[in-house]
Amino acid sequence: MLIINSFEEYQSHLGKELGISQWHKIDQDQINSFADATLDHQWIHVDCVRAENEGPFKATISHGYLTLSLIPYLWKQIADVRNLKMEINYGIERFRFGQAVIVGSEVQLKAKLLSIANLRGTTKVVIQATLIIRGESKPAYTGDVIFLYHFL
Template sequence: MKVFSGIEEAKEYVGKEVGVSPWYDVTQERINAFADATGDHQWIHVDVERAKNESPFGGPVAHGYFTLSLAPKMMWEVYKMEGVKMGVNYGVNKVRFPAPVPAGSRIRMHLELKELQDIEGGAQAVMLLTFEREGQEKPVCVAESVSRWYV
């Protein structure tokens, strides 16, 4: 885990990878829980038998937004920002899901600090989040996440 002592130290990482999260198990139980939480019970996610028989993926896959929803958890595992009163999610510039995440996969996230600019009361960071699936070269999710850190 990278610990930044403040915004000025973080500026030294613009254009660089900050770190990589630990692996996370994407189980069918977690996919079902996400479906229950969001109301998205599309069969490609939750109907194991139908997904095995009819899906081009050969079985159930995680929701794209399930993968993206892991961003805050994984960001907390990659870095810590000291010297700020609070950090908030400000939005997402761009999100793509280039490859599926089959149930039973393991994924992790690479975090690059893409941009950092001063704003009133703190700084705004744009982070490139690249989620990978174990054993696969193509990423499963790529997103630009925007955070604000207030001092």
């Protein structure tokens, strides 16, 4: 795991891959819980029988936004940013879903530091986030995540 203690340490990784998270298995319970939380009960996600018989993947698939919601969890496995007063999820840009994540798949996040700026004491970083699916050549998604950090 990468440990970052300051703006200067963060900046030293500009343009570099920061790391890769552990594998995380997406099971039907997680998909169902996400469907309940978001009120998105589309059959392709929650109806296992119909998905097997009528769906293009022959199984249920994860919600795209469920996979996006894993970013904070998986990011914490890649980098431990310390000496903070506050950390803010500021935005996401240019995300594209490249492939469905079929129930039972394992995914991991790969992160690269695209840019870093000191905005009057607030550190703004743009991280290229790619969600890899075990055994697949095409990622589930790629896009940019923006974090704001207020170092002590």
